[in-house]
Amino acid sequence: xxxxxxxxxxxxxPSGDTVLSSRVRLARNFxxxxxxNCMTDEHQKTVISRCREALPDMKFIDFSQMPPIEKQSLSxxxxxxxxxxxxxxHCGILVNNDCSSCIMLGEEDHIRIQSMxxxxxxxxxxxxxxxxxxxxxxxxxxAFHKDFGYLTQCPTNxxxxxxxxxxxxxxxxxxxxxxxSIIRSLSKLGxxxxxxxxxxxQALGNIYQISNQVTLGVTEEETLEKLxxxxxxxxxxxxxxxxxxxxxxxxxxxxxxxxxxxILTNARLLTSLETIxxxxxxxxxINLGIITNISLETLSSVFYSVLPATITKNHNISSATERDxxxxxxxxxxxxxx
Amino acid sequence: xxxxxxxxxxxxxPSGDTVLSSRVRLARNFxxxxxxNCMTDEHQKTVISRCREALPDMKFIDFSQMPPIEKQSLSxxxxxxxxxxxxxxHCGILVNNDCSSCIMLGEEDHIRIQSMxxxxxxxxxxxxxxxxxxxxxxxxxxAFHKDFGYLTQCPTNxxxxxxxxxxxxxxxxxxxxxxxSIIRSLSKLGxxxxxxxxxxxQALGNIYQISNQVTLGVTEEETLEKLxxxxxxxxxxxxxxxxxxxxxxxxxxxxxxxxxxxILTNARLLTSLETIxxxxxxxxxINLGIITNISLETLSSVFYSVLPATITKNHNISSATERDxxxxxxxxxxxxxx
Numbered sequence: 001x002x003x004x005x006x007x008x009x010x011x012x013x014p015s016g017d018t019v020l021s022s023r024v025r026l027a028r029n030f031x032x033x034x035x036x037n038c039m040t041d042e043h044q045k046t047v048i049s050r051c052r053e054a055l056p057d058m059k060f061i062d063f064s065q066m067p068p069i070e071k072q073s074l075s076x077x078x079x080x081x082x083x084x085x086x087x088x089x090h091c092g093i094l095v096n097n098d099c100s101s102c103i104m105l106g107e108e109d110h111i112r113i114q115s116m117x118x119x120x121x122x123x124x125x126x127x128x129x130x131x132x133x134x135x136x137x138x139x140x141x142x143a144f145h146k147d148f149g150y151l152t153q154c155p156t157n158x159x160x161x162x163x164x165x166x167x168x169x170x171x172x173x174x175x176x177x178x179x180x181s182i183i184r185s186l187s188k189l190g191x192x193x194x195x196x197x198x199x200x201x202q203a204l205g206n207i208y209q210i211s212n213q214v215t216l217g218v219t220e221e222e223t224l225e226k227l228x229x230x231x232x233x234x235x236x237x238x239x240x241x242x243x244x245x246x247x248x249x250x251x252x253x254x255x256x257x258x259x260x261x262x263i264l265t266n267a268r269l270l271t272s273l274e275t276i277x278x279x280x281x282x283x284x285x286i287n288l289g290i291i292t293n294i295s296l297e298t299l300s301s302v303f304y305s306v307l308p309a310t311i312t313k314n315h316n317i318s319s320a321t322e323r324d325x326x327x328x329x330x331x332x333x334x335x336x337x338x
Numbered sequence: 339x340x341x342x343x344x345x346x347x348x349x350x351x352p353s354g355d356t357v358l359s360s361r362v363r364l365a366r367n368f369x370x371x372x373x374x375n376c377m378t379d380e381h382q383k384t385v386i387s388r389c390r391e392a393l394p395d396m397k398f399i400d401f402s403q404m405p406p407i408e409k410q411s412l413s414x415x416x417x418x419x420x421x422x423x424x425x426x427x428h429c430g431i432l433v434n435n436d437c438s439s440c441i442m443l444g445e446e447d448h449i450r451i452q453s454m455x456x457x458x459x460x461x462x463x464x465x466x467x468x469x470x471x472x473x474x475x476x477x478x479x480x481a482f483h484k485d486f487g488y489l490t491q492c493p494t495n496x497x498x499x500x501x502x503x504x505x506x507x508x509x510x511x512x513x514x515x516x517x518x519s520i521i522r523s524l525s526k527l528g529x530x531x532x533x534x535x536x537x538x539x540q541a542l543g544n545i546y547q548i549s550n551q552v553t554l555g556v557t558e559e560e561t562l563e564k565l566x567x568x569x570x571x572x573x574x575x576x577x578x579x580x581x582x583x584x585x586x587x588x589x590x591x592x593x594x595x596x597x598x599x600x601i602l603t604n605a606r607l608l609t610s611l612e613t614i615x616x617x618x619x620x621x622x623x624i625n626l627g628i629i630t631n632i633s634l635e636t637l638s639s640v641f642y643s644v645l646p647a648t649i650t651k652n653h654n655i656s657s658a659t660e661r662d663x664x665x666x667x668x669x670x671x672x673x674x675x676x
Binding site: 251328 | 589590592593596597599600601602603604605606607659663666
């Protein structure tokens with residue numbers, strides 16, 4: 001299972017220098033089952049059995065049987081939402097082999113179909129999500145209104161029920177301070193910019209999650225077209241700014257990034273926060289061609305393997321120091337082995 | 339010439355884990371030539387020609403013909419005093435092949451015989467200095483008084499004219515704060531403790547120069563016996579404290595020292611001050627067995643090769659940034675090549 005979980009997000013996708021990953025999420029509810037707090041455990045079981053029958057090729061993971069640390073690990077890897085990881089309800093997920101598709105059953109809505117891909121590939125994500133959506137809909141009708149579209153627990157998802165997002169690595173726009181005005185512009189254009197772990201989370205490691213906010217009165221295609229267009233623009237801005245910074249401050253930038261590499265590969269204790277920031281610098285250095293013997297795939301793999309819950313789960317760890325020690329060991333071994 | 343200059347101090351001597359080097363200096367003046375400001379250029383020339391004749395196997399370097407940067411480089415490597423490097427007088431030095439013996443002609447006194455050795459080896463230094471002293475004395479009588487001993491320009495050198503000193507690396511006594519009380523004790527016992535570059539200089543890189551202060555009313559042998567005894571005690575204290583710190587804080591100490599190693603071997607810009615402190619950490623790590631693939635000899639060689647004036651002289655450098663860049667390059671190449 002561990003190996004499967006490390007699959008999709010460690011691959012290099014289109015515009016992978018700047019875009020770490022793409023995701024499409026569809027919120028759906030069955031018309032014959034109550035929403036939210038009106039749901040009983042029986043209702044929940046019906047949702048789960050219906051979906052399992054509709055998608056027998058996907059693996060079902062029962063969350064009520066799962067230790068909290070494993071749920072947190074799935075949440076860290078963006079497979080499930082933090083809310084889902086903390087849920088005490090009878091719930092579970094359906095996942096495919098490389099975990100690029102994951103259906104949350106019993107999150108805010110009955111069904112949350114998620115499809116993820118490395119790099120910038122929202123179109124593929126939407127196609128995969130739509131296929132799963134079609135197969136699920138054959139089991140029972142969705143709650144749908146001719147004016148409002150798909151009905152959802154929270155009104156912000158009404159309409160398409162679609163949330164498309166990309167995870168971007170924007171070190172040069174962050175360092176130059178240009179990110180502030182970009183975030184303001186995107187906000188005015190109906191996009192939300194968040195940190196690595198969704199709403200309210202800070203932009204750790206220069207990583208930003210950019211997603212659509214509007215679901216009502218637009219089509220899925222329009223949503224993706226707009227997002228693709230704006231993301232392409234940010235990619236170009238980041239690449240240009242990065243080159244400019246490098247040309248203007250070649251030596252001091254190399255110094256900064258190589259010091260981070262030196263610390264990352266030699267430290268004996270690494271906190272999660274420091275690691276995320278050091279990996280960000282190394283990723284930037286790889287993109288600039290300063291570091292050539294480490295691949296972005298390896299770096300992504302290391303990144304996900306040393307997140308707090310994942311490392312705790314995989315290595316049977318009992319204290320924070322033990323975790324920081326193991327993290328440093330894994331990072332060093334992985335990056336030296338390249 | 340450059341290769342010769344890098345010889346004696348890059349070798350590993352007795353107790354070389356803690357004692358970087360030993361030095362003995364004898365201050366002498368001819369009885370028939372005035373001292374200090376009463377000396378004319380002619381007097382100075384007489385001193386020089388007398389000494390050159392007495393020691394034809396040593397190489398004479400005329401300081402009045404030498405560019406300032408080369409004099410500073412000799413001073414950084416402890417071959418001549420800072421005062422000598424800045425002197426505008428007609429002066430020069432006599433050196434042997436590996437620069438372990440150096441006679442300053444035209445410093446404060448007519449003659450300052452210096453003998454240096456790696457590690458703790460004051461007895462050898464005194465023996466070599468005494469041999470040179472005997473050969474010089476055959477040329478002309480020294481200024482000597484039956485009660486005061488050898489007469490010198492400064493009264494603090496009256497008597498034996500001997501200054502014996504060792505350069506010690508004391509990272510654990512520094513980190514634990516114990517060095518403060520040790521310095522106070524040594525001071526009461528008539529020893530002086532200074533930083534890497536003599537009087538008034540701070541203890542950069544945890545390096546301390548310990549020397550006798552008393553020259554009057556004691557013999558050379560008594561001076562060395564006392565110094566050897568006290569140095570042996572400090573060596574033991576440093577070794578014990580180092581082991582204790584390592585046992586009590588194994589991981590955090592390894593983390594600190596390995597981070598320094600990571601920065602030292604990956605930075606693109608290194609100032610002199612930072613380099614001295616990072617090398618101190620790496621030296622400590624080698625002594626503790628944390629780093630095993632770098633020798634103390636290599637580290638010493640790197641240390642001396644990247645000092646400001648030496649690097650400027652050897653690489654024809656014109657700016658501080660260029661120097662910091664070259665320093666980082668040399669350090670990296672030297673330590674990776676091991």
